[in-house]
Amino acid sequence: MTLSIFAIVLVIIIAFLAGMEGILDQFQFHQPLVACSLIGLVTGNIEAGVLLGGHLQMIALGWANIGAAVAPDAALASVASAIILVLGGQGRYGVSTAIAVAIPLAVAGLFLTMVVRTLAVPIVHMMDNAARKGDIRRIEFLQIVAIFMQGLRIAIPAAALLFIPASTVQTILNWMPKWLTEGMAIGGGMVVAVGYAMVINMMANKEVWPFFVIGFVVAAISQLTLIALGALGIALALLYLNLSERSGFANGSNNTGDPLDDILNDY
Amino acid sequence: MEHKIQLTKKDRLAVAWRSTFLQGSWNYERMQNGGWVFSMIPAIKRLYTTTEDRAAALKRHLEFFNTHPYLASPILGVTLALEEERANGATVDDVTIQGVKVGMMGPLAGVGDPVFWFTVRPMLGALGAALAMDGKIIGPILFFILWNLIRMGFMWYTQEFGYRTGAKITDNLSGGLLQKITKGASILGMFVLAALVERWVSINFKSIVSKIDLDEKAVVDWAHIPSGTEGIKQALIQAQSGLALTQEKVTTLQNNLDQLIPGLMPLLLTFLCMWLLRKKVSPIIIILGLFIIGILGHVIGLL
Numbered sequence: 001m002t003l004s005i006f007a008i009v010l011v012i013i014i015a016f017l018a019g020m021e022g023i024l025d026q027f028q029f030h031q032p033l034v035a036c037s038l039i040g041l042v043t044g045n046i047e048a049g050v051l052l053g054g055h056l057q058m059i060a061l062g063w064a065n066i067g068a069a070v071a072p073d074a075a076l077a078s079v080a081s082a083i084i085l086v087l088g089g090q091g092r093y094g095v096s097t098a099i100a101v102a103i104p105l106a107v108a109g110l111f112l113t114m115v116v117r118t119l120a121v122p123i124v125h126m127m128d129n130a131a132r133k134g135d136i137r138r139i140e141f142l143q144i145v146a147i148f149m150q151g152l153r154i155a156i157p158a159a160a161l162l163f164i165p166a167s168t169v170q171t172i173l174n175w176m177p178k179w180l181t182e183g184m185a186i187g188g189g190m191v192v193a194v195g196y197a198m199v200i201n202m203m204a205n206k207e208v209w210p211f212f213v214i215g216f217v218v219a220a221i222s223q224l225t226l227i228a229l230g231a232l233g234i235a236l237a238l239l240y241l242n243l244s245e246r247s248g249f250a251n252g253s254n255n256t257g258d259p260l261d262d263i264l265n266d267y
Numbered sequence: 268m269e270h271k272i273q274l275t276k277k278d279r280l281a282v283a284w285r286s287t288f289l290q291g292s293w294n295y296e297r298m299q300n301g302g303w304v305f306s307m308i309p310a311i312k313r314l315y316t317t318t319e320d321r322a323a324a325l326k327r328h329l330e331f332f333n334t335h336p337y338l339a340s341p342i343l344g345v346t347l348a349l350e351e352e353r354a355n356g357a358t359v360d361d362v363t364i365q366g367v368k369v370g371m372m373g374p375l376a377g378v379g380d381p382v383f384w385f386t387v388r389p390m391l392g393a394l395g396a397a398l399a400m401d402g403k404i405i406g407p408i409l410f411f412i413l414w415n416l417i418r419m420g421f422m423w424y425t426q427e428f429g430y431r432t433g434a435k436i437t438d439n440l441s442g443g444l445l446q447k448i449t450k451g452a453s454i455l456g457m458f459v460l461a462a463l464v465e466r467w468v469s470i471n472f473k474s475i476v477s478k479i480d481l482d483e484k485a486v487v488d489w490a491h492i493p494s495g496t497e498g499i500k501q502a503l504i505q506a507q508s509g510l511a512l513t514q515e516k517v518t519t520l521q522n523n524l525d526q527l528i529p530g531l532m533p534l535l536l537t538f539l540c541m542w543l544l545r546k547k548v549s550p551i552i553i554i555l556g557l558f559i560i561g562i563l564g565h566v567i568g569l570l
Binding site for chain 1: 287288289290291292293294295296297300301302304305308311312318319321322325326329336380381384385388389390392393394395396397398399400401402403404406407410411414415418447450451452453454455456457458459460461462463464465466467468469470471528529530533534536537538540541543544545550551553554555557558559560561562563564565566570
């Protein structure tokens with residue numbers, strides 16, 4: 001479908017917010033659930049946007065930048081795939097193709113992030129100079145410039161995509177054979193595991209593995225909603241913390257408030 | 268006695284709001300330093316009046332800094348308290364301030380990642396996404412509102428806590444509290460992640476393992492079903508009482524696997540991904556590989 005000027009401007013603003021948030025990580029405008037739904041909303045494709053957001057969110061659940069590990073970029077993936085979904089005009093039937101398109105975009109976004117993070121180095125050097133002069137306004141201005149660069153990182157590719165005629169996007173999407181789109185949808189179902197694996201690798205240790213086992217077994221009871229599972233998980237965590245505190249093993253030997261430890265130290 | 272310069276609540280709110288942009292100039296050299304000085308500016312303006320003092324303060328806060336973006340708030344609070352003392356003549360030198368910042372940023376980042384990125388966001392995200400995949404608009408709205416309420420509340424109150432406690436905060440936090448929070452979050456996170464693996468990683472093996480001809484008595488008695496709506500009714504009643512609809516019982520590989528334990532293949536796939544990640548295979552490569560497997564598997568009829 002072809003978009004009105006008004007819708008195009010709104011989509012570019014959303015893309016800008018997503019780009020900013022991709023680095024700030026505060027309001028979460030870059031998360032697929034939010035970005036795709038918003039783009040769906042302003043272009044009159046709310047249902048398809050929400051569906052795409054939900055599916056992509058499941059894939060991106062474990063994507064977080066920790067230390068040196070770089071996760072795929074959720075911002076470009078959600079914004080660009082939502083735009084392609086809207087231009088393709090297939091509504092909810094275009095969702096699985098859009099998901100498949102999103103993944104390579106997440107990789108492209110990663111390189112753009114690295115470029116901008118490198119460009120920020122001269123900016124902080126300019127801040128150093130301003131600091132020497134006690135020029136507060138200039139530091140503020142430079143910080144805003146840096147944030148704008150992050151916004152443009154997504155807004156520019158989004159604007160470029162919007163200028164491709166909808167008919168071209170549709171031709172390409174229609175050209176894709178059925179076995180390819182179906183196969184990519186199947187791949188999308190499996191890709192979810194990668195994000196989870198990233199997070200589990202970060203948290204797993206001997207002590208918490210039993211809770212993984214309980215969670216896995218209990219999840220098979222389909223009557224339990226996610227909220228119910230969350231409540232169960234919180235209850236288990238509290239139980240464990242309280243019990244282990246009482247038995248004195250909670251924090252090992254470095255806990256000074258531990259009576260057992262004091263007794264042992266006395267001997 | 269000279270009047271004491273104090274930060275007003277408005278100043279502290281301005282610092283909290285600006286800390287939203289902490290990562291805005293994230294760079295490979297000193298990471299969050301630009302955002303940190305940007306956040307401190309309302310306090311610097313209030314506490315120091317001469318250009319020299321301001322220049323010194325700005326330089327002091329442009330040093331290397333990096334932590335979890337939300338856990339920077341308690342550190343900001345402590346730094347505000349220290350700067351306030353310094354502006355009032357106490358001997359708080361640059362080394363003390365930088366020492367407090369560096370001393371706190373490591374342990375606090377270690378709490379922020381498991382709590383926010385590995386527990387709260389996956390939980391709220393999965394909740395919202397599950398609703399969204401049913402086409403419910405409340406999904407994204409719920410995620411957005413809950414997340415931001417938690418985030419803003421956390422940032423403001425921990426900053427105030429840091430400001431009130433000052434440098435003593437390290438004593439408060441080292442008393443096992445941080446370890447407890449981290450452990451609690453890990454337990455909850457592992458529990459919920461396991462549930463997510465079971466429910467949302469999907470592999471469906473289509474290959475047919477066996478086709479069995481069922482006994483005639485196990486199948487809906489189609490020969491004696493009357494026509495019309497009455498017939499549909501009878502057929503449904505028979506099917507509900509446990510009779511099969513067709514003569515052949517098709518068992519796919521998936522049926523067999525689900526009988527062992529539902530979600531076994533998603534679990535094994537997750538373990539495979541974990542193993543590959545530990546072998547330093549890039550997540551991007553794994554993701555692309557899985558798409559290729561999906562397409563190939565579909566073409567040959569396995570998936």
